[in-house]
Amino acid sequence: MMEMVELLTPGLLILICLCLLGAGAGRVALLLEGAIEARRQRANGTDDNWATLLRSDLVPAVAVIAAPPDASEPSRRFVRRLLNLHAGNPEIVLVLDGPSDAEMEVWKREFHLQPTSRLVNPGLKTKPVRALYVSSESIQLVVVDKGRGGRADCLNTGINVANAPVIATVDADAQFIEESLLRLLRPMLADPDRTVAVCAVAPGASEPGLPARFYRLGFLRTWLGRCAGLAASNTFLPAPGCFLMLSREAVLRIGGFQAGPLEMVIHLHALERAAERPYRIVFIPEPMSRPSAPRQYGAVRRAQARDQMEVGAALRFHKALVLGFGSLGWLAIPGLLASRLLLPLMETAGLVLGAAAMAAGWIAPGMLALLVAAPLVCEILVSMTAVLLEQLASEANAEPLDVAALFFSAIAENLGYRQWKNLWMVRDLFRGYRAAALGTK
Amino acid sequence: MITTALKAVLALEAVWAVVLLVLLGVTMAVLSASRKRRLAALAADPAIQDAVALHLGGNNDLTQLRRLAKTHPEAVEASILAFQSMIGGTTRLAELALGLGFVEHWCEGAHSGNPARRRRAFSRIAAMAHAEPVRRMTGDIPVAGLTDSDEQVRLEAARAMVCSEDLGQVALVFEAMLTDAPLNRLLLAPMLRRYAAALCHTAVPKALAELGTQPLLNLLRLLVSWECSLPLLVDLRPLAEHPEPAVRLETMRLLARVPTSATSRGTILSGMADRDPAVVMAAVATVGRLKLPDAIPQVTSCLRRNVEGVARAAAIVLSEMGPEGRLALEGQVGNPDPIASRAAREALELSGAGPSAGRHNAGPFAGSFAGTITGPGGRPAETPLVGKKQPGPVLFTAEVSA
Numbered sequence: 091m092m093e094m095v096e097l098l099t100p101g102l103l104i105l106i107c108l109c110l111l112g113a114g115a116g117r118v119a120l121l122l123e124g125a126i127e128a129r130r131q132r133a134n135g136t137d138d139n140w141a142t143l144l145r146s147d148l149v150p151a152v153a154v155i156a157a158p159p160d161a162s163e164p165s166r167r168f169v170r171r172l173l174n175l176h177a178g179n180p181e182i183v184l185v186l187d188g189p190s191d192a193e194m195e196v197w198k199r200e201f202h203l204q205p206t207s208r209l210v211n212p213g214l215k216t217k218p219v220r221a222l223y224v225s226s227e228s229i230q231l232v233v234v235d236k237g238r239g240g241r242a243d244c245l246n247t248g249i250n251v252a253n254a255p256v257i258a259t260v261d262a263d264a265q266f267i268e269e270s271l272l273r274l275l276r277p278m279l280a281d282p283d284r285t286v287a288v289c290a291v292a293p294g295a296s297e298p299g300l301p302a303r304f305y306r307l308g309f310l311r312t313w314l315g316r317c318a319g320l321a322a323s324n325t326f327l328p329a330p331g332c333f334l335m336l337s338r339e340a341v342l343r344i345g346g347f348q349a350g351p352l353e354m355v356i357h358l359h360a361l362e363r364a365a366e367r368p369y370r371i372v373f374i375p376e377p378m379s380r381p382s383a384p385r386q387y388g389a390v391r392r393a394q395a396r397d398q399m400e401v402g403a404a405l406r407f408h409k410a411l412v413l414g415f416g417s418l419g420w421l422a423i424p425g426l427l428a429s430r431l432l433l434p435l436m437e438t439a440g441l442v443l444g445a446a447a448m449a450a451g452w453i454a455p456g457m458l459a460l461l462v463a464a465p466l467v468c469e470i471l472v473s474m475t476a477v478l479l480e481q482l483a484s485e486a487n488a489e490p491l492d493v494a495a496l497f498f499s500a501i502a503e504n505l506g507y508r509q510w511k512n513l514w515m516v517r518d519l520f521r522g523y524r525a526a527a528l529g530t531k
Numbered sequence: 532m533i534t535t536a537l538k539a540v541l542a543l544e545a546v547w548a549v550v551l552l553v554l555l556g557v558t559m560a561v562l563s564a565s566r567k568r569r570l571a572a573l574a575a576d577p578a579i580q581d582a583v584a585l586h587l588g589g590n591n592d593l594t595q596l597r598r599l600a601k602t603h604p605e606a607v608e609a610s611i612l613a614f615q616s617m618i619g620g621t622t623r624l625a626e627l628a629l630g631l632g633f634v635e636h637w638c639e640g641a642h643s644g645n646p647a648r649r650r651r652a653f654s655r656i657a658a659m660a661h662a663e664p665v666r667r668m669t670g671d672i673p674v675a676g677l678t679d680s681d682e683q684v685r686l687e688a689a690r691a692m693v694c695s696e697d698l699g700q701v702a703l704v705f706e707a708m709l710t711d712a713p714l715n716r717l718l719l720a721p722m723l724r725r726y727a728a729a730l731c732h733t734a735v736p737k738a739l740a741e742l743g744t745q746p747l748l749n750l751l752r753l754l755v756s757w758e759c760s761l762p763l764l765v766d767l768r769p770l771a772e773h774p775e776p777a778v779r780l781e782t783m784r785l786l787a788r789v790p791t792s793a794t795s796r797g798t799i800l801s802g803m804a805d806r807d808p809a810v811v812m813a814a815v816a817t818v819g820r821l822k823l824p825d826a827i828p829q830v831t832s833c834l835r836r837n838v839e840g841v842a843r844a845a846a847i848v849l850s851e852m853g854p855e856g857r858l859a860l861e862g863q864v865g866n867p868d869p870i871a872s873r874a875a876r877e878a879l880e881l882s883g884a885g886p887s888a889g890r891h892n893a894g895p896f897a898g899s900f901a902g903t904i905t906g907p908g909g910r911p912a913e914t915p916l917v918g919k920k921q922p923g924p925v926l927f928t929a930e931v932s933a
Contacts (some may be wrong), residue, residue: 280714460537
């Protein structure tokens with residue numbers, strides 16, 4: 091038995107090494123495609139006519155749905171920032187998920203809320219709405235007090251309350267510009283029949299410190315790969331910090347949100363493809379909305395855990411899509427599964443198995459070093475490539491020294507941090523998966 | 532063999548690393564150069580703005596501006612355009628752009644094979660097209676741009692032509708936009724609105740008579756979107772009987788904008804008997820907008836048509852038609868048809884006349900419903916709106932499909 095294990099272990103390690111190298115090559119190809127796509131999108135960007143759009147009565151009403159987790163100062167600031175968004179007919183629908191009396195008081199004080207009677211469309215099934223409020227200030231704000239049901243339930247309630255034909259939502263910690271709505275509306279107005287969603291996200295500003303750089307490297311790979319790379323084959327999947335705009339009709343057609351924006355976009359892709367309808371989900375790689383830039387390891391950990399849990403939830407709902415619906419099932423979903431679960435598992439298993447094999451004398455140290463070094467260097471080079479491709483994809487206005495610092499921090503990222511991150515990536519994905527499974531019961 | 536293969540992989544990775552290092556060097560050099568240019572332009576910006584402001588103030592000496600335009604052409608061009616957008620229709624800035632050779636440069640750009648350069652050129656031409664000297668220089672370039680393959684170029688060309696205030700050119704833009712991309716129609720519609728009266732006497736009747744279904748639909752939506760009274764003296768009955776329901780629907784909406792006559796009243800009343808509920812709703816909304824008291828019996832019969840959306844639209848219109856309408860509505864509260872009675876009750880509540888008006892509890896949400904009220908274009912909304920601006924786009928399909 092031991093002889094069999096001794097024989098198989100080197101072979102298994104070689105197989106893992108080859109898989110990791112293959113995945114690295116595939117990711118470089120996707121990053122390159124993403125950079126080209128992002129550059130193409132930017133070239134197609136037009137001189138802005140927002141002033142006209144802003145004035146035009148023809149611009150559809152947009153409802154921005156916000157579901158802040160609490161009544162803290164950052165949450166209130168987030169809602170204030172939403173109220174500053176420019177658009178012809180904007181409305182902010184603030185959905186409070188089972189707030190306590192104290193939290194409700196804070197919101198009432200902050201926005202001078204008054205109860206209102208407004209009819210709610212029962213289009214999507216949600217937890218019961220307890221009360222509706224509007225602000226006595228001259229702002230288009232509707233506040234919904236509802237029973238606790240989670241983020242997806244909040245978004246669905248917001249859709250029921252909002253009347254606009256276009257729905258938008260953004261992460262509470264995203265940094266977005268005031269013209270975001272108008273810019274997002276543009277592709278929707280250009281091709282209203284086919285455009286079911288528009289999403290904008292771009293890497294955040296460079297921050298000093300290794301944790302911030304590690305987060306940025308991870309985000310760059312996601313942005314160029316998951317967003318821009320997949321957008322080239324109309325299988326775009328959103329990244330954290332995105333500003334997502336959706337056709338209300340399309341959202342109602344698929345029965346609303348089950349988890350976060352990622353799940354929603356996958357669902358939209360799947361449904362439109364199943365119905366064989368011509369459709370498009372537009373990705374705008376411009377810096378209209380950016381994820382917040384965490385500076386501490388703890389904050390980086392939390393931000394990545396949130397994303398990983400969202401991926402877990404999305405995979406829970408759409409695992410059946412693997413190997414179906416063309417590039418969605420053959421590229422996007424398997425890619426997501428591989429990058430967020432299989433590769434971290436393989437890397438970890440490879441390291442543990444390699445160490446055990448060397449200790450048992452089943453593999454020569456030189457051979458093991460080669461087996462570990464080849465994929466490790468490949469990962470470093472993938473990250474470095476992403477740093478340079480970002481410059482190709484975006485406006486060349488970064489600080490040269492920041493680019494160099496980020497470029498070389500790819501080495502540090504892969505020497506310890508990445509291996510440690512792999513462990514909790516797997517854990518967080520399963521947490522998200524489990525939470526989604528429990529939520530549906 | 533595996534060891535050799537892995538060594539080869541590492542060697543390949545080493546080559547890749549060297550390439551990346553070279554590319555990093557190039558990127559840093561490019562970024563440094565771009566940073567220097569940005570900083571230089573930023574440093575020259577106050578001097579450029581001062582020079583442009585002095586020129587606007589009456590200084591005709593272009594020596595300094597010529598010198599600045601030579602070293603920082605983009606910054607000077609941007610400054611002229613920024614002043615232009617701030618102070619509007621002055622020809623002095625246009626003459627400055629001509630004097631510094633920018634307009635000539637834009638004319639060259641308008642013939643470029645690169646769409647991005649063409650867009651940029653046309654956008655600048657459009658910004659200065661109000662000035663006669665610039666129009667003389669650009670000649671037929673905007674007219675040619677109207678048939679460009681690039682959507683943005685067509686839009687900018689159309690903007691340039693509308694700025695000329697030449698009714699012939701405006702009519703050309705109007706005709707072209709009826710078959711252009713939806714976004715271009717949306718952006719140009721407000722610009723054409725000021726020529727609405729003139730177009731209603733010339734291009735609109737011709738287009739109404741000649742166009743196929745889709746451009747006709749675009750035209751009707753455009754006319755409705757202008758949201759103003761239109762001196763359109765055309766019999767719209769044939770359009771109200773068009774086989775395409777969307778055309779009939781938009782015709783009903785348009786009837787709220789044209790001078791009311793016996794014929795148009797008859798057309799609206801016939802619209803309320805249409806087989807398509809959306810058309811009926813539009814006709815009902817038009818009645819509400821025009822406040823036609825003699826149509827109250829027909830609106831009341833719409834309330835009883837057993838179609839939920841139509842019933843709500845009719846109920847809300849009746850609630851807005853004064854005592855007579857409200858009386859008719861109250862008469863329907865006890866109607867055995869549950870749809871009619873509920874719509875009547877809800878409309879009375881919304882208008883403040885109902886027994887539970889102004890409720891603030893969870894009542895409306897439990898077993899809630901989608902009500903229908905009329906929008907600014909006399910358009911019935913798909914979902915209820917209380918105290919809120921209506922979604923307005925008539926060019927937005929998602930809503931049109933209501």
